[in-house]
Each structure stands twice: as C-alpha cells, then as structure tokens.
Amino acid sequence: MRLLLIAPPGAGKGTQGSRIAAHFGIPHIAIGDLLRSHVARGTDLGHAVQRHLDCGSLVPDEIVLEMVREAFIAAKTAGLGYVLDGYPRTSAQAETLSRMAAELGMAPDVALHLRADDDEVVRRLLARAATEHRQDDTEPVIRRRLALYHQVTSPVLDWYALDGILLPVDGMRTPDEVTTTILDALEVVEAMPSIDLADPVAAATGACVDFVRSTPITAIRFPFAGHGITRPSGDALAEKPFAHRLSPMRTRIRQEQRQRRAAAYGDPPNVVM
Numbered sequence: 001m002r003l004l005l006i007a008p009p010g011a012g013k014g015t016q017g018s019r020i021a022a023h024f025g026i027p028h029i030a031i032g033d034l035l036r037s038h039v040a041r042g043t044d045l046g047h048a049v050q051r052h053l054d055c056g057s058l059v060p061d062e063i064v065l066e067m068v069r070e071a072f073i074a075a076k077t078a079g080l081g082y083v084l085d086g087y088p089r090t091s092a093q094a095e096t097l098s099r100m101a102a103e104l105g106m107a108p109d110v111a112l113h114l115r116a117d118d119d120e121v122v123r124r125l126l127a128r129a130a131t132e133h134r135q136d137d138t139e140p141v142i143r144r145r146l147a148l149y150h151q152v153t154s155p156v157l158d159w160y161a162l163d164g165i166l167l168p169v170d171g172m173r174t175p176d177e178v179t180t181t182i183l184d185a186l187e188v189v190e191a192m193p194s195i196d197l198a199d200p201v202a203a204a205t206g207a208c209v210d211f212v213r214s215t216p217i218t219a220i221r222f223p224f225a226g227h228g229i230t231r232p233s234g235d236a237l238a239e240k241p242f243a244h245r246l247s248p249m250r251t252r253i254r255q256e257q258r259q260r261r262a263a264a265y266g267d268p269p270n271v272v273m
C-alpha cells in the first residue's frame with residue numbers, strides 16, 4: 001500500500017496515518033514529526049526550520065524533498081509501501097513527488113483526503129495545545145496554517161482527483177469510526193488484482209471484471225459512505241468502489257497501448273483511443 005495523506009491541520013492525519021501504517025505494516029512518514037524531531041535534537045536542519053514551524057509557514061521545498069526521498073529509498077529497500085503524511089502541500093511539491101515517485105517506482109496507489117471543518121479543527125488544535133504544548137498550536141498560528149492549507153494545499157486534491165486516486169473521507173467523526181471507514185476502503189484497493197500490462201486489454205476487461213464478479217456484494221462494504229456520496233444499490237454496488245481505481249489503470253493501459261503501437265508502426269499524430 002502506497003498512500004498519501006492530505007488534510008487540514010487538526011483533521012487527524014497523525015492518528016489515522018499511524019493506524020493505517022500499523023495495519024499494513026508499512027512506514028508512516030510524517031514530515032511534521034520529522035521536522036519537529038530535528039528541532040528537538042537541535043540539529044543544523046532543526047535550526048534552519050524552527051522559525052518556519054513557529055510561525056506556521058512552510059519550510060523550504062528542498063529540505064522536505066530530501067526527507068521524502070530518503071524515506072522512499074529506505075521503504076523501497078525494505079520492499080515496503082508507505083503512508084506519506086504532510087507531503088505534498090503545494091502543487092509544485094505534487095509535481096516533484098510525481099517525478100520522484102515514478103523514478104523510484106513508488107507511485108502512490110491512493111491519495112486519502114481527510115476532510116474536516118475549520119471550526120472543528122481549530123477547536124481540536126486548541127484542545128491539543130492545552131495538553132501537548134506544540135509550538136504551532138496557538139490560535140493565530142493555527143489560523144495561518146489553515147489559511148495556507150486552503151490556499152496552497154487544497155488545489156493539490158484536484159491533481160489526484162484527475163489522476164483517479166483521490167479517496168475523500170469524512171474526518172468529522174470519532175477516530176475509530178474514521179479508521180474503520182478508511183481501512184474498509186483501503187482493503188478493497190489492496191484486494192485489487194495486480195494488472196499484467198503485457199496484456200493490457202485482457203487485464204482491463206478480464207481481471208477487473210472477474211474480480212468484481214467473483215466478490216460477493218455483501219463482502220464489499222461501500223467505502224465512501226458518509227462522505228456526501230450516496231451508497232449505490234444492487235449491481236452498481238459491485239462496481240462503485242473500484243471506479244477510482246480503474247481510472248489510473250485505464251490511463252496506464254492506454255499509455256502502454258500507444259507505446260506499443262508507436263514501436264510497431266511509428267507514432268501517428270493525434271491518435272484518439
């Protein structure tokens with residue numbers, strides 16, 4: 001499982017990220033935690049980022065990118081996926097991540113968007129401030145982090161929606177309810193058969209359809225229920241959870257088909273498939 005976790009501050013990224021990581025036995029790469037640990041240890045990097053953390057602004061891209069790259073290489077070496085929490089936070093970071101993940105063969109399967117209202121996250125973060133004393137949990141800094149999220153991070157969601165891997169989940173419920181919804185949805189993604197791109201048409205029309213047909217409808221709990229998406233009934237239930245998964249698969253299959261045709265016959269201009 002290779003998963004990006006995108007959410008406003010206070011939506012529960014830390015809690016859900018570590019539960020997802022524990023469930024699938026994969027590393028939880030939490031950029032904020034890594035940065036705070038550098039500050040706590042007084043490393044050079046910690047000194048360089050402290051000011052940014054204190055005022056709730058983003059730390060320079062190259063620092064964060066290096067952290068992600070190291071963590072990806074470690075995960076890949078161990079043969080594992082990842083939960084990446086806190087990256088990307090800007091469209092530029094999404095682009096960089098897309099290139100780097102492709103180079104390393106670590107492209108994400110899912111971009112999980114944990115949704116929560118502004119008032120609720122401010123309330124949660126102020127409650128956390130009373131017990132945990134995180135330096136960026138003061139009301140003005142919380143407001144700044146939220147504003148930054150709306151301005152520069154939420155556009156990143158469109159990127160993953162277009163990619164077909166966006167999974168929105170309502171984070172306004174109890175932590176356990178949110179975990180159950182997330183894990184139900186991710187189990188469906190994980191259960192998808194791996195697609196043999198050597199035979200793209202058979203893969204698209206055979207493996208997926210067989211999988212959907214052979215899975216009893218009652219065994220598929222609708223993973224997107226409760227997030228403003230209505231539970232479909234009857235046959236539609238069997239297909240709906242896979243819709244977001246099929247889209248990137250189709251894109252990859254089409255790319256593969258184009259490359260094969262180009263290799264065999266030369267690249268015709270403006271081929272519409």
Ligand SMILES: Nc1ncnc2c1ncn2[C@@H]1O[C@H](COP(=O)(O)OP(=O)(O)O)[C@@H](O)[C@H]1O
Nearest residue numbers: 009010031032052053057058059064086087089
């Ligand atoms: N991808 C990133 N790019 C730049 N800065 C980041 C990134 N991720 C985390 N940070 C820095 O770490 C801080 C804390 O992040 P995090 O622990 O994820 O908390 P939250 O999302 O609740 O604000 C951010 O306010 C920012 O200063």
